[in-house]
Amino acid sequence: MIELLHGRPTLPDLFGWVEAGHPGTHGVPGLHAIRVEEHLTDEAYVLRAELPGLDPARDVEITVEGGLLTLRAERAAELTEKHRTEFRYGTFARCVRLPAGAKGDKATAVYQDGVLTITVPVPRAKSGTTTIPVRHG
Known part of the structure; x- marks a missing residue:
């Protein structure tokens, strides 16, 4: 539910609503979206994905199949202080369609400062025109 302050939605609640999807759409229970820019x-x-506090070798899986890039991550963290304990956990996923001609088998991924950057080569489209040399006979 979006809370209103002076008749306007508060930003954290508005962002939560946007990330959860439009009303009436249904997601997979227990599955959260990953914030990305592409x-x-x-x-x-x-594709750059916001994944702070994860061990990419253990917690992140990237697959490419049928022109779709799927990014899955799982978080399980617990913070224990003197008088309180806090935990964060969940499975996160994002699936994007790659552009035509993308070479998914040549993709690379780098994780730095909580951001995962996936780069997929896409060769330049060749011109539709071919020049045929004429030999002197």
Whole structure:
């Protein structure tokens, strides 16, 4: 539910609503979305995912199948202080369609400062025109 302050939605609640999806849509219980940004350069598709506090070798799985890149992560963290304990856990996933011609088998991934960057090469499309040399006979 979005709380109102002076008739306006409060930002944290508004962001929570956006991340949860539009009303009436149903997600998979226990599965949370991963915040991402993506862009296409002349040579590659680049996806950056916000995944702070994870061990990428243990907690992150990246697969490419049928032109879809799937990113899954699992968090299980517990913080114990003198008079309180706090835990955060959950499974996170994001699936994106790769651009035509993307070379998923050549993808690379780098994790730094809580951000996972996945780069998938996308060769430049060749021109539809072919020049045929004429030999002197």
